[in-house]
Amino acid sequence: xxxxxxxxxxxxxxxxxxxxxxxxxxxxxxxxxxxxxxxxxxxxxxxxxxxxxxxxxxxxxxxxxxxxxxxxxxxxxxxxxxxxxxxxxxxxxxxxxxxxxxxxxxxxxxxxxxxxxxxxxxxxxxxxxxxxxxxxxxxxxxxxxxxxxxxxxxxxxxxxxxxxxxxxxxxxxxxxxxxxxxxxxxxxxxxxxxxxxxxxxxxxxxxxxxxxxxxxxxx
Amino acid sequence: xxxxxxxxxxxxxxxxxxxxxxxxxxxxxxxxxxxxxxxxxxxxxxxxxxxxxxxxxxxxxxxxxxxxxxxxxxxxxxxxxxxxxxxxxxxxxxxxxxxxxxxxxxxxxxxxxxxxxxxxxxxxxxxxxxxxxxxxxxxxxxxxxxxxxxxxxxxxxxxxxxxxxxxxxxxxxxxxxxxxxxxxxxxxxxxxxxxxxxxxxxxxxxxxxxxxxxxxxxx
Numbered sequence: 001x002x003x004x005x006x007x008x009x010x011x012x013x014x015x016x017x018x019x020x021x022x023x024x025x026x027x028x029x030x031x032x033x034x035x036x037x038x039x040x041x042x043x044x045x046x047x048x049x050x051x052x053x054x055x056x057x058x059x060x061x062x063x064x065x066x067x068x069x070x071x072x073x074x075x076x077x078x079x080x081x082x083x084x085x086x087x088x089x090x091x092x093x094x095x096x097x098x099x100x101x102x103x104x105x106x107x108x109x110x111x112x113x114x115x116x117x118x119x120x121x122x123x124x125x126x127x128x129x130x131x132x133x134x135x136x137x138x139x140x141x142x143x144x145x146x147x148x149x150x151x152x153x154x155x156x157x158x159x160x161x162x163x164x165x166x167x168x169x170x171x172x173x174x175x176x177x178x179x180x181x182x183x184x185x186x187x188x189x190x191x192x193x194x195x196x197x198x199x200x201x202x203x204x205x206x207x208x209x210x211x212x213x214x215x216x217x218x219x
Numbered sequence: 220x221x222x223x224x225x226x227x228x229x230x231x232x233x234x235x236x237x238x239x240x241x242x243x244x245x246x247x248x249x250x251x252x253x254x255x256x257x258x259x260x261x262x263x264x265x266x267x268x269x270x271x272x273x274x275x276x277x278x279x280x281x282x283x284x285x286x287x288x289x290x291x292x293x294x295x296x297x298x299x300x301x302x303x304x305x306x307x308x309x310x311x312x313x314x315x316x317x318x319x320x321x322x323x324x325x326x327x328x329x330x331x332x333x334x335x336x337x338x339x340x341x342x343x344x345x346x347x348x349x350x351x352x353x354x355x356x357x358x359x360x361x362x363x364x365x366x367x368x369x370x371x372x373x374x375x376x377x378x379x380x381x382x383x384x385x386x387x388x389x390x391x392x393x394x395x396x397x398x399x400x401x402x403x404x405x406x407x408x409x410x411x412x413x414x415x416x417x418x419x420x421x422x423x424x425x426x427x428x429x430x431x432x433x434x435x436x437x438x
Binding site: 050059062064065066069070072073076077089090092093096097100101134 | 269278289291295312320353
């Protein structure tokens, strides 16, 4: 029986993009279903009743939720090519640690940059710069977070690149000036088809954020 | 060379207890070092400079941080006995999902129960009951969250049992009356030496919380 793979997703989601990149890396054919997050589908509510969130992968009728858990699942099921997690347990723990760091730190502070004003925004900017500095120091001189090859941490973090223009515009700083090594790393990643074809245009994300701010009354 | 295993921990920590149970399940000898969280050791700050948190496992000089990541590491390195994660990728994803649910939901709401008052505490109680109801429904009629045998989700959640007396006292409800299946499951888990020997006495945790409230001026 051929695998039936369905992805419920929302195009600007950094979490959804992770799954799209993982599927592309593994060369898996799947059906993409765009969700309207203000009117979630019956399928999403039924398949992820606990969190009701995208991305949601449905593999042969069975749901897998939470982007990093989905990516590990994909890596374990389709293990014939493009390994994402290292095989060594210590390196795996290290990769999980940094992917978890990205999950806990990078999304929230980026959101605060565009969704807040004044002092709160200034505090967010300071925090943002610290978090990215920590990530840049972890990257160091390596070509990828995973070392010589693209891996789990790279995949978890690179999807935020599509939001860099938003961060720069609202935070009033240049990513390239502040984090030259991260920007060089991002450009290296973007040479991969799986990433270049997945990440939406930064200006499109910026327009999306302007619309969001209108909807939320954040102008 | 024999493995050198050191655990930096703090006795009332549900996260630390997870690691202690995993090490006991695997029969690993280790050195336990109690941390004073108001005066963290040089070793902790050096080995976990990003989060500066316990539990921290040091295996042959190399640090592993974050309780669920440590438990997975232990399960992968000492894979000769007592497997904690299932071998099937779908069951693994399922276990990771529920352990992540416990991490994200159970700790914070429990803290609010004893650290807040009035309306905020009432809201926390409502949320607490909902979260535990979700967990009870996931447990269902199974002997363990892992099915027939004790596993990753059981280990992630059972350590909160040592805090049940605190939750009951500040939330003014009976765990046994509200969640009979969870209490029956906890009693089943407590028949395991690795758990019974690890979990501190509930009254001792209660006294610890009373002291904490004094320190934080929360009386």
